[in-house]
Amino acid sequence: MSTKIALKFSRSNRIYRPSEPVEGKIVIKSPSSISHYGIRLSVNGSVNLQVRGGSAGVIETFYGVVKPITIVNKSIEVKPSGKIGSGTTEVPFTMVLKQNGEKSLERFYETFHGTDVSIQYLFTVDIARGYLYKSLSATMEVIVESDKADLLERPVSPEMAIFYITQDTQRHPLLPEIKSGGFRVTGRMSTLCSLLDPISGELTVETSAVPISSIDIHLLRVESILMGEKIVTETSLIQTTQMEMSVVI
Known part of the structure; x- marks a missing residue:
């Protein structure tokens, strides 16, 4: 049986804010006692472009050109040189991503x-064991949310965007009966809301030349990068929701 090491955080969901202490334990399971030259815990937070499988998108073509943006990169010594006994050993740790008044990268x-x-945001624990032994390490991601001070004060007054859809607003080919008979859909939707709250709005089918079997709402993710003075944007589908229809006579 080889020595195993793992990170166990105080919160099972591993969600923290930058000003909150990230607490947990380094769990070491070893069949025999081992000597070490210190246990260090580091955190690295960065913004990266990533390569997908399949055909390359517009943003992906800049992979390797746009350098990662470092958000935080810090390390602390959890335990100095010494010995770890056989069996299971738990070493507690505490690290704050951003101290009050501290300037982040x-x-x-x-x-x-x-x-x-x-x-x-990746946390990595390293146990140095010298030149004759391979260092022991483990990495785990934590989820970082914005501090309350950075959030909009609640209640957030929603900004309602009014929209309409007709045969003239569509860029894709339409069936001849739809193009000649026409249709009109109007509505409004909240454009300012928390990700934790539902997206609300209204939609009304005013006229339609053909029967409507269903109405789907697509939630899209828009990602952009700035290259010099040019902004490159790509859109991808996140979620599709089918609406229930009611007929007003």
Whole structure:
């Protein structure tokens, strides 16, 4: 049986804010006692472009050109040189991502896993064992949310965007009966809301030349990068929701 090491955080969901202490334990399981030259814990937060499988998108073509943006990169010594006994050993740790008054390398963006862009905060524990032995390490991601001070004060007054859809607003080919008979859909939707709250709005089918069997709402993710003076944007589908229809006579 080989020595195993793992990170166990105080919160099972591993969600923290930058000003909150990230607490947990380094769990070491070893069949025999081992000597070490110190246990260190580091955190690295960065914004990266990532390569997808399949055909390359517009943003992905800049992979290797746009350098990762470092958000935080710090390390602490959890335990000095010594020995770890056999069996299971738990070493507690505490680390604050951003101290009060401390200048971070960049602003603390929230954790994000997009199609082309990712924002990650990775915690890594390293146990140095000298030249004759391979160092022991383990890495785990924590989810970072914005501090309350950075959030909009609640209640957020929603900004309602009014929209309409007709045969003249569509860019894709339409059936002849729809193009000649026409249709009109109007509505409004909240454009300012928390990700934790539902997106609300209204939609009315005023006229339609053909029967409507269903109405789907697509939630899209928009990712952009700035290259010099040019902004490159790509859109990907996140979620599709089918609406229930009611007929008013």
